[in-house]
Amino acid sequence: MNEGVNLSPPSDTSPPWTALLAIVAAALIWSTSFAVTKVVLDNVPPMTIGAIRFAAAALILALLVRMQKGWKPVGRRPALAMGGAGLLGITAYFGLENIGVDLATATDAAIIVAAFPIITVILEAVLHRVLPSLPRILGMTLAVAGVWLIVRQSASSGGGHRVLGDVILLAAGIAWAAYNIVARRTSPGYSPLTSTYYQTVAGALGFVLLCPLEYREWHRPSAADLGMLAFLAGMCSIAAFVLYNFGLRDVPSSTAVNVLNLVPVFGLLSAVVVTGESVGVTEGVGCLIVITGVVLGSGVRPRPAGRAAPDIHDRAGEAPRKESELEKK
DSSP: OOOSOOOSOOOOOOOOHHHHHHHHHHHHHHTTHHHHHHHHTTTSOHHHHHHHHHHHHHHHHHHHHTTSTTOOOOOHHHHHHHHHHHIIIIIIHHHHHHHHHHHSOHHHHHHHHHTHHHHHHHHHHHHHOOOOOHHHHHHHHHHHHHHHHHHGGGOOOOOTTHHHHHHHHHHHHHHHHHHHHHHHHHOTTSOHHHHHHHHHHHHHHHHHHHGGGGGGGOOOOOHHHHHHHHHIIIIIIIIHHHHHHHHHTTSOHHHHHHHTTHHHHHHHHHHHHHHOOOOOHHHHHHHHHHHHHHHHHHTOOOOOTTOOOOOHHHHTTOOOOOHHHHHTO
16 A cells, blocks of 8 residues: 555556547547537527426436345445536536537637546646656547547637637636546546536536526427427536546546547537438548547556456556545545
């Protein structure tokens, strides 16, 4: 058991494939949320969407989490820590992102979101003095360049609030980076379903407190809106977050966020499959660059036979704690 905090750069040990694939699956699910949310926004304001989406997800998770064998409520301190992660990754991130996308251009949003891994690296360096390797930095840079190639044709001049929108999107990136760091520190010892439950309850509460500000825009949603909100709650707010929290147990925060650069790639592929849209050479090259950047930024390479993956707490000089020990606090 190590004591203190190891301030030296961590080794680039490859994350387990199952954890990495879980985050890729989360990115695939989240890639569908943009189009669905855009349609719902025509009839339901953004904070109200968040309140309905995550309140419904919290109710479903409250049932699912209690079906786990031997489950019992966690202690107050870990519950508050998970709730804090939920306020960052759900209320703050999705609220700021919706406002920023409304004020800025689609291209601005895509490029700034692609830069989230770099924001995460900066936060990790400031808080923990954890520095990524040069290949990972190169991978993140490639991913940003690839995203730009995919979305550059959608650029527009934007309105007078475009700069403000960009600033809000950067604030959303800081919230998401902080969420990844906090969620990764609070999830060990608990199942991904348990972590997601407490995060979602807190995130939903944040939106419930904010949505009355939009009461002038409230009206009865259509059946189609309710169906899309159910999809956002079940798939994007439960399945994707459970997969992402599972992956965060063994994947560095900056790597996890870098994998999310696959979202525009999946979005482009789904547009081709579902609507039959054509993809130009530039967009195709952009997709290849993003995939290359994600793989390079993930540090994926074969693990030597017989060598176990180091516990994520061992890398930071912390001893892993079991759920029963955490609940005592």
